[in-house]
Amino acid sequence: MNAYQEFKIIGSRPIRPDGLDKVTGRARYGADLNMQGQLYGHVVRSPHAHAVIQSIDCSKALAMEGVLAVMTGDDLVKPGNEMLGSGEGAMALKDLVPMVMSQGKVLFHSQAVAAVAATSPELAAEASEAVEVAYEVLPVVTDLHKALAADAPILHDDRFPDGYPDEPTNLATHISLTVGDPDAAFEKADVVIEQTYSVPMCHQGYIEPHACVARADAAGRVDLWCCTQGHFAVRHYTSAVTGIDAGKIKVTASEIGGGFGGKTTVYLEPLAVVLAQKSGRPVKMVMDRGDVFRATGPAPGAETKVKLGATCDGKLVAADVECLMDSGAYNGNPAGIPAFMATACYKLKDARSTGRSVYTNKPKIHAYRAPSIPQVTLGVELAITELAAELGIDPIEFRLMNAVEEGDANMMGASYKRIGLRECLEVARNHGHYKSAVAEGAGRGVAMGYWINAGMQSSATLNVIADGHVSILTGSPDIGGSRASMALMASEVLGIPFEHIHPQVAATDSVGHTDVTGGSRTTLATGQAVIQAAEQCVAEMCRRAAAEWEVEPGLVSWSQGAAHYGDQSLTFEDLAGRAGAMGGPLTFSTSLTSTSTAPGFGVHICDAEVDKETGRTTITRYTAIQDAGKAIHPDYVEGQMQGGAVQGIGWALNEEYLYSDEGALENPGFLDYRIPVASDLPFINAVIVEVPNPLHPFGVKGVGEVPIVPPMPAIAEAVYQSTGVRFRDLPLNPPKILAALANS
């Protein structure tokens, strides 16, 4: 039962508080701050994908007029086995430090090896070319299977994953889970589908490159401004990488120009801090677009073997899913998610799922919207659709017959509480899109998707201003409208107008610890902190009104933005204006670790048409249906669904990292790494389903990540229906489609 059942303002669509600054160009992003006297940092990057650094000579660069500092990996800490962070950003320090700057060995092309700071960007770039690095070049491996071959070059000679104790290997992790007896269960199946599917490595593709400015003073304090999904994480990681006490580092989050998981770590920030310390001047660093592609965040490519068995009556009886994922040069931990969550949408008593990740000479992979689950879902959902077809059952019906519901357990052993998967499937089955005839020459695919959704730590501070307005400080960078959600939730509890609430993203020294904006957790968890702070404010105002009226506080009620007892009332404005005389300033701070999270589910329907002459696929109609629990601001819930669906469309049709044999990325720009543009797409019909999360006062469930999960299988199926050719390897770009059509 949710604490709030009826809503006055939740679910409406007011204009976001930060909107005006963003449509007029006033909003300040990572590269938009300049500090007085700042220098410009430039990174020296490796031209080799695998090499031992024999020597680095910075003397010529440092001798140049206007060059004030140089640094190498020797200026960072020597990592041991420390683990850092949690959730999407969790990693070992020995995987983070060399990702920021190499220490002796280069494992991917464009890895940072040194950096310089100079009085202009041009001079810094020129000076970086004067840094002399001698390399012993080593053989390169970028292919997953070749990396596991006996003769593969080994990236790390000191790592032995569990169960592989003898010799160094490129296997990073191997996780396998079994419930019941899947081998015996396959014996009972009437129909078995067994296929292999693959998804390429891709990039989050945020439009804003990484950028920061750092200042260090003589007392060792650091002031850092950057675009990030989590400035507390930046403080933690920068401290860990540089050895500077976290307490001496203040991080201010700028507005952020997209992240999608890719801005939950540090790349430039520790370098700017070290250069600022060395030079005694502020240092600004802005990453080049090519380096964003070459040296940050890719999402892992993966190959998934799926074996599913069902009986003639439409019951899914066994599953065996084995996913091989790219980890890049360091351990990005992508293997656990397929092992734990591959079949999370289905009732299965007998199932096995395995995830393995492999080191290759590519950048360390990083979180990208529902990290690692779209890759494995491509295979599972396409196999489900193939199975339904073999059984002659409608694909939505087949999913309804096997979809998880409240009380079912998943591979992690947890049982689902109130979830909305069946509701989404029913909405899909009855939707006008699904009931409509498929256009001549086009095809239709459906698929569903799951994401676990995070809770984690959040804080909020609510300050009542004397005129009855309220400022709200949170530690969650606003990546897609979360300040509007925070103001709506506070307005609902306080009963004062949305426009009187002024939400801000506060720096690390101004609000309690808050984990990254990631895991679809901000509206849920930071929202809970805001709700609790607002509830504390209401309770205190009621207590003050009771004191004024000399009655028991429990007899005072709060509604319509005022305290009431009998025919007496004191409004929020009254109590705000008289705060000084009634007990002092009204300030409420809350911090929590949210355990109120609920998983998200969505169902997508896609119509696509393939031009048989050019091989181009056009998405002609697209419907995304998702359980949001309770949509706080529906525009931004729909926006997540539409944006996530289109990222999935891009991954399905075009996006792909292309590497040369030497391990250099061959398409490091938006021209050759083509993300969807407006003319590629139809409107994306977003249908919000609301099955309230019983653990959250407003019923909220995270929504941001699920929408990237169903598109790839939905599109691949639509392309099959349009062409009659089954595609199991993405992306479905024109050359691949033309080649397949020619062979069919």
Add this chain to the structure above:
Amino acid sequence: MNKPLNKMAVQATINGESKAFLCSPGQVLAEVLRDELELIGTKIGCNTGDCGACSVLVDDRLVCSCLVLAAEVEGKSVLTVEGVANGGELHPVQQKLLEHGGLQCGICTPGVVIAAKALLEHNPYPTEEQARYWLAGNLCRCTGYDKIIRAVLDAAKTMRGGAA
């Protein structure tokens, strides 16, 4: 010995005001707008003319300011996102983007505002398809373009005086 700075003096009309600035011969307009004139609303997403975040109008022509040399605007008129609103009154494109939730992170928004304004001055009756092709040079990774296109078509309607 100091290297000569080799700067050029350029005069142009920026957002309706006469301005003079110094730039090096190879410097692009986007950089000068941001670093010399403090018009940080013009964003740099790629510096290769592929993303459209730096879109501005030069003598009413829509360009990527990362592909224009600053020296080229001598004597010309430049409009950036900061010059689109009329004082406190937003342009219909800005207002409709806000009303439709046509932005999430907002980094592409200045470029979208400029490009959509240019579209509607060029074609007051754009179809959905025309709006999509006109804005194909403005990459947005957050929204899937749905609410941007709706906002632009709605702004067109407003500018026509509410007529269909």
